Amino acid sequence: MPPPKTAKGEYIETDTGNKISRRSQIHGTQHIILGGKTVIQAEAVIRGDLFRTATLPTDPNNASAAAAPNPSTPSVAITVGRYSYISKSAILRPPSRLHRGIHSFYPLKIGDHVFVGEGAVVEAASLGNHVHVGKGAAVGSMAIIKDYAYVLDGAVVPPGMVVPSWCIVGGRPARIVGEVGEGYGVEGAEGGMARERYRVVGRT
């Protein structure tokens, strides 16, 4: 049940200019870094609570090794750059992997000017700058999407896939199907609409 419409409007605007829908579901906020001017739309789910746990000291001699790097670095689950846009009902979830018998989460890094389409599920290890993830697409665990890559609507990027820059991937499983033009990402053109998108949010 959606909360009643407040007079303040749908979006909370933070000091750094993030516009976050009141109807989004953000878990583990202390593990999420938003770079500013990021838009998070209604019903988007951001799982900051799935961060890398300090240790799993199952083994006494293992605990010292695993615990050492962790206290120094605060566990960040999700980093989002500037002017990124998380559409309605998209899900951001840190990737996870079974490593040496331990299931652990890894940080999810999202660059600047990234667009995540409606209902998309992103479990990538990283999305570069100017990445477009289409509507209903799924980006599998530990995938790496480089700058200016374009994931078509409904694509399923398999776990661990690397999508090089300027490539268009689509299909299930996703394959490289083409390349975007050289002008992709120019401000105001295709791939460079992030500022415009940010501007119109919450102005209705």
Add this chain to the structure above:
Amino acid sequence: MSRPFPYTYISCPCADTPVPDPARKRRSRESPQKSPQKPPPERANTDQDKKLSAKEEEQGEDEDEEQTFDPRSPRSNFSLYPPEQLLYCEECHQIKCPRCITEEIVSWYCPSCLFETPSSMVRSDGNRCGRNCFNCPVCTAPLAVSTIENATGNAPQQGPWVLSCGYCLWTTLDIGIKFDKPTNIRSQLQKMTDSTPPAALDRSRQASRTFEDLKHPLSSYASIDEQSNARERDGEQAAPKEDQGAPPMGMDARFAALKNFYRTQISETSNSPNDHLSSEFGFSSPGALNRLMSLYASSSRLSGLYGGSKKPKSKPPVMREALTASEGLQVASENSETDMIARLQSPECGWDGMASIDQRATQSPDARFIDDLLPLPVLLRTKRAKRCKSCKHILVKPESKPQSTRFRIRLIALSYIPLPTLRPLAPSSSSALPAMAPTSDLNSLPPLRPIHILLTLKNHMFDPVRITLATPPVTPGRVATKVTVLSPQFEIGANSDVWDEALQGASAPLTSDSRSAALRGVPEAGKVWDKGRNWTTVVLEVVPGTLPGSSAEGGDGNPNTETNDEDVLAVAASRQDEDVLEIPVFVHMDWDADAQLDQQNVGKGSKPDDKVTRELAYWMVLGVGRIQPSL
């Protein structure tokens, strides 16, 4: 990739010059500079009468070549491109589409590990990644190297290792392959699949060499008969040698053996001294052609012409074919086909056990079943530089490093032509046009109801640009949509300074806010809607036409609710996408550029202060939306 509405495409002028005829090319290069000065009146839908009359005179001469661009014509499919895909050649002063450029490879890289592969390696080893990158033979997803051993804790991980697919859960265990090391999987795999290890390959090579030595004294056969005798003899000698249990070779080994065999054959059978087939240059060398010519010429009367009299007439030696397994011969087993059919029919194979055509296409021709599929090393990709086809000027040159997204040279059209963006003008409540329909849904535009569309052109050049827009009053095709550009002539400011932009960044949203613009009231003819530092917005008034067969067609446009909806849909579907409202717009721009070392243009429009007037004209197509089938 179809785009959501509203979109803009730009037509590359190269579509009008289909034949690379030099005379034509010259003419066409001139035409975009000449023609825009006189857009014919049928598309100049301006309401300025004096302009009209001026253009009327020139209509006659232009009529044959100047035609309204029809976005629906089948040919326009090949010339329309999204603006960001177009390049611009500074030599030719023209827009360049992917059809009017040539590409050359800057570097090869693996899309999976993003390592560059030197082109020499690509030539010798083929264009596949030589590291650990593999694609799943079943679903093409990338394979990951993982261990089967359930290692926990800090113990160093130990094999055996397998490749596993994270998408369809196929692993190399399914075809019974495990690896000892997690590195250099490609060579490990090669060793496993070629059942002749390198040592054995050497042996076979040696064998065939000794074989050659044996045969050598007999090498110049006088006739076919003699050769076949020799072949029998050779075969007898060879057969026992090979039968002592050499396992069947893998595809690659067999190819290598065959290649080696034919190379030696060529060197053996060549009789002319200047025949260098056996040398490094191989078959493609001019020597190969020489040899072929002499083969055919010697038996014919033509030999006299080619100086055949010099040589004593002797039959050229004949190449034989591979005879033994070591030479790469593979004898089809007698009942392999029946075995295969039996296997296909057996319940444990079934449909799922067979490889699909897509899967087989990337495998060796013998692969029939799922078990035969091998992991595929990832195909390399390239970074390519682009050149103008007509003047060979480099237009795009990316940095060679695979990870880099920068360019050394990047002449994209967007830095020269104004970037068009389209936006429906939202009717405000205070609007004086109550009849205007809400235009929020571009996928169902009501026919015969005027809508206003804002077309913003943003200049990326450092010079101010004068623009003239022209559209046909009625869109071509069966759906006649009326289009009027309310202010067809306007200027766009220069993209003066990067710092200006940065400083204005804060205030820009205010000036271009649609609501503040809406306060200006109704769109007026002859006035630009809004203007910024380097952009200008004009209004297009569009009256969507009625779809053929729809209720509102004909008559006086009265909605006839009795029409059968199914009929309407059937008619609308009869021609695909006929309901898409696309408006062709002719854009003519001119600006005063700094005169460079450009001899050809100096004479034309040189101004006192070293400025040259440049012109560019092109068609652009605005995809506005879809028209509803009925009112």
